[in-house]
Each structure stands twice: as C-alpha cells, then as structure tokens.
Amino acid sequence: MKKRNRIKIFGEWVTLDHVDLTSEGIYGDCTVSSRTIRLHVGLEGAEYKRVLAHESEHMRLGISGLSEMMSAELEEALAVLAETR
Numbered sequence: 001m002k003k004r005n006r007i008k009i010f011g012e013w014v015t016l017d018h019v020d021l022t023s024e025g026i027y028g029d030c031t032v033s034s035r036t037i038r039l040h041v042g043l044e045g046a047e048y049k050r051v052l053a054h055e056s057e058h059m060r061l062g063i064s065g066l067s068e069m070m071s072a073e074l075e076e077a078l079a080v081l082a083e084t085r
C-alpha cells in the first residue's frame with residue numbers, strides 16, 4: 001500500500017517515519033516537539049490506518065495544547081477512540 005511520508009495537522013507538516021519498531025515492542029509513537037510520528041514498517045491496510053489515526057490524535061492533542069490540560073490516561077483514551085474514525 002502507498003504510505004505518505006508526511007501529513008498536515010492544523011496546517012503544520014508532520015513527518016511519518018516508517019521504521020522497524022519490533023525491538024521497542026510498539027506499533028507507533030508520536031513526538032510532538034519534532035512533529036514526527038513513527039510507524040512500524042510492517043503495518044499494512046486497516047492496521048496501519050488504525051495506528052496512524054491513534055498517533056495522529058496524539059499529535060492533534062499535542063499541537064493544540066489540549067494534552068497539557070488532561071491526564072495521560074485521558075489523552076490515551078481519546079487516541080484509542082480516534083482509532084474508530
């Protein structure tokens with residue numbers, strides 16, 4: 001499947017890095033300060049879209065500043081909720 005190398009969130013470019021995250025035991029993560037989302041290179045199809053939606057929600061909450069106003073648990077719950085969009 002075609003995977004984009006960057007997406008725009010709130011008018012800002014966010015880099016999508018497709019890397020092997022096996023050793024870290026995760027499918028993806030989000031670093032707001034560098035506007036970078038890492039996604040496990042082995043992800044495809046619906047699973048890829050689910051993880052991208054999850055990490056994109058973390059980025060939205062981070063860029064908007066909303067993540068500063070909530071607990072880590074609530075932010076994670078919102079990111080999980082965003083997977084079903």
Ligand SMILES: [Zn+2]
Nearest residue numbers: 054058076079
């Ligand atoms: Zn999360």
